[in-house]
Amino acid sequence: xxxxxxxxxxxxxxxxxxxxxxxxxxxxxxxxxxxxxxxxxxxxxxxxxxxxxxxxxxxxxxxxxxxxxxxxxxxxxxxxxxxxxxxxxxxxxxxxxxxxxxxxxxxxxxxxxxxxxxxxxxxxxxxxxxxxxxxxxxxxxxxxxxxxxxxxxxxxxxxxxxxxxxxxxxxxxxxxxxxxxxxxxxxxxxxxxxxxxxxxxxxxxxxxxxxxxxxxxxxxxxxxxxxxxxxxxxxxxxxxxxxxxxxxxxxxxxxxxxxxxxxxxxxxxxxxxxxxxxxxxxxxxxxxxxxxxxxxxxxxxxxxxxxxxxxxxxxxxxxxxxxxxxxxxxxxxxxxxxxxxxxxxxxxxxxxxxxxxxxxxxxxxxxxxxxxxxxxxxxxxxxxxxxxxxxxxxxxxx
Ligand code: NIG
Ligand code: FE
Numbered sequence: 001x002x003x004x005x006x007x008x009x010x011x012x013x014x015x016x017x018x019x020x021x022x023x024x025x026x027x028x029x030x031x032x033x034x035x036x037x038x039x040x041x042x043x044x045x046x047x048x049x050x051x052x053x054x055x056x057x058x059x060x061x062x063x064x065x066x067x068x069x070x071x072x073x074x075x076x077x078x079x080x081x082x083x084x085x086x087x088x089x090x091x092x093x094x095x096x097x098x099x100x101x102x103x104x105x106x107x108x109x110x111x112x113x114x115x116x117x118x119x120x121x122x123x124x125x126x127x128x129x130x131x132x133x134x135x136x137x138x139x140x141x142x143x144x145x146x147x148x149x150x151x152x153x154x155x156x157x158x159x160x161x162x163x164x165x166x167x168x169x170x171x172x173x174x175x176x177x178x179x180x181x182x183x184x185x186x187x188x189x190x191x192x193x194x195x196x197x198x199x200x201x202x203x204x205x206x207x208x209x210x211x212x213x214x215x216x217x218x219x220x221x222x223x224x225x226x227x228x229x230x231x232x233x234x235x236x237x238x239x240x241x242x243x244x245x246x247x248x249x250x251x252x253x254x255x256x257x258x259x260x261x262x263x264x265x266x267x268x269x270x271x272x273x274x275x276x277x278x279x280x281x282x283x284x285x286x287x288x289x290x291x292x293x294x295x296x297x298x299x300x301x302x303x304x305x306x307x308x309x310x311x312x313x314x315x316x317x318x319x320x321x322x323x324x325x326x327x328x329x330x331x332x333x334x335x336x337x338x339x340x341x342x343x344x345x346x347x348x349x350x351x352x353x354x355x356x357x358x359x360x361x362x363x364x365x366x367x368x369x370x371x372x373x374x375x376x377x378x379x380x381x382x383x384x385x386x387x388x389x390x391x392x393x394x395x396x397x398x
Pocket of ligand 1: 099206234237282311312314315
């Protein structure tokens, strides 16, 4: 198939725009792309689709989500509006733990059913690759069920799903005051079981005062290394705990959140080749005032990704376009940085080499927009200009 008559933002050269471009797709991969006038003769006979001059970007990638969960936390939202903090609610047994109770009581089919409207909202905005974490089970059966539900979502919908095992998300009530035993007796054995079932693409953790310290996370990372799995970390979100330095020392793909990260952390991330995953939805929802060190990350040359962090507590957001807008308005990222954040840099945060750019050999996953300039994707609030998506080489009108 040949897609023609488009303004192409391939994300291979910043957010540069190539007018009158062509993309040739064969076998769910991009075979060739470039100016129409240079289309090789070998492709001239392929079936043709005219995109009417629309803007084309890589399919969007939401690289950090907790989209599978039971229940919701609207009551906690009301408590926070009355002045309770996220950490106070968590320490009182609410927060992540209330979602753990609800998730433990939810079947795999119901987890999938509950997640589908959220996943559909993401797809409707051009998402073609979605990361989904476990971490609301904190026991073997529920963690495995969450990961199976995540895989099922990738079968039921035309979207690629990348899973992360997040057993080290919170300390369950049955291990209260005994986080070390939880890591050794539940978290690591469950990771091994999930890996044996082919359910884990990466391993994540939450390094925080209300979660796990660096030595506990280090044991999870060591277990991941033994299994040959890449690692990531929720780091320096609510306080500075040294998670970035730990993640860098262990060769992590990314550190995520980063509100309390320092310039030194930014340099360590650059030296380790890590991606900074910026999550403005959590910053906004928690009414955080401390900003991630965007200038230091930029100066150090750390690639920045942007994600929804879709979860029932700190970021009940399913709009990646809104996350881009927030990255720009709240953090002064540029629209070009925001677009890189949901395409090539997001792919890097996942360790996925064949998505996030439009180039020969890449997956044929594209988003086709009714806009004329890529900055319009970050500029508007609550408006979806998606015209169509191409997933695995198939054009789908939304
Ligand atoms: O990424 N920071 C830890 N985990 C989630 C929040 C999960 C929740 O509140 O349910 C996050 O913000
Ligand atoms: Fe998260």
